[in-house]
Amino acid sequence: MGINLQKGQRINLQKGNGTVLQNVCVGVNWGAIEKKNWLGGIDKEAVDLDASCILFDEAKNNVDVVYFGSLRSKDGAISHSGDDLTGDMDGDDGLDNEIITVDFSKLNSQVTHVAFVLNSYRGHDFGTIPFASIRIYEGTPSRVNEVFATYNIAKGEGFSGHVSMVLGVFYKRNGEWKFNAIGEPTKDRKLEETIKTVQQKFL
Structure with missing residues (x-):
């Protein structure tokens, strides 16, 4: 492991010592929007980003x-x-606001794809958020062993003008789990639409 994936890259989850990675976290960290008010001060506007995980079977159900x-x-x-409704209100604290944890050893055997997506609940454009980053890593919410994919969606090219994206998909081939780093913004406004986009384009 120990690599920072670019969009479109794929890896298997076997580590250098021959063991297979079992516990993966997807963490999202973002900040509230700062706007100057008419008095010359700064107002903070809460930003509600939602990380979600969708499980699919072999037939893409x-x-x-x-x-x-x-x-x-x-x-x-x-x-x-749990749901973070605001983002960091006082600058970047360096901590993930929402974390999804996966234990591959406990997954239902019917599941062949595990997709991660991000939606801006109130429709805030990714390009207007002062900082917003995603990392996919081995470990637990309190312990990061190795980060193997990161995305900077506030500063990343192509994310401005969008309110949703597909982060990546874990998929099972010949009994082994692999990861496809997608990192693609979508035109979807709601989670239900993003789920259909994953089904149609990324499985």
Whole structure:
């Protein structure tokens, strides 16, 4: 591992010592929008980004969704830290605002694809957010072992003008899990639309 993936790259989850990576986290960190007011001061506008995880079977059927309204998968393999409605209000604290954790050893055997997406709930353009980054890493919410994909969507080229994106997809081939770093913004406005985009374009 130990590599920072670019968009479109694929890796398997086998580590250098021969063991297979089991616990993966997707963390999203972002800040509230700062606007000057008529008095010359700064007003803060809360930003609600939503990280979600969709599980698909071999026929590309959506079998489960983990998001702010359902924080745990039916098989108990995936959990969500909870909905952050504001982002960092006092500058970047360096901590993830939302984290989704996956334990591949507990996943329902029917699941062949695990997709991660991000939606701006109130429709804030990614390009207007002062900082917003995503990292996909091995470890737990309190311990980062190795980061293997990062995206800077506030400063990243192509994200301005969009309010949703597909982060990446874990997929099972010949019994082994691999990862496709997608990092593509989409035209979708709602999670339901982003799920259909994943089904049609990225599985």
